[in-house]
Amino acid sequence: MNNKVKLINIISIACRAGKVISGEFVIEKTLSGKNNVKLLLLASDVATATKEKYEKLSQNSKTLLRYTELTKDEMANSIGKTDRAAIAICDEGFKKAILKILDN
Template structure:
């Protein structure tokens, strides 16, 4: 149930142009002071990749949450293939995602 709600909100955010994905894109956006509110990680993200995103999130003071979605589910929800992480660039969508994940 939680996964379905999360997939739905991520799909809406993506259609609204408020999702970034892919390691290079997220890193570049963070370096350029893009408006990233939340970084989401797939549950099956490799430990090294997870550690890298944790450092980035800490450095830029951005929330990071691990999701119950696999890389494939995360990628499919935003119309991509094989994504370990996605960044939410909107306060409203970020709060909606956190509400789902934290309940």
């Protein structure tokens, strides 16, 4: 199984466990609040302005930001939504599992 499929699978599991948030407004609000976000994932095909916005948000909230090889459609499909440029992982265990996949 390649890393892309593994990543989609772990994101799907995290979503079913209720440990994923998505949507620009919700992510912004969560990052600016009590910050229970452990990892911010960006799709590979996000616009430059979107990339810069999430980079700034992650720096301000001291949240780890990682780029994935998933497209916006693949990322959205993995959580049962449509058109998601970014998703936030809210669990340390899922964060470690995802980083292990991304770092291989």
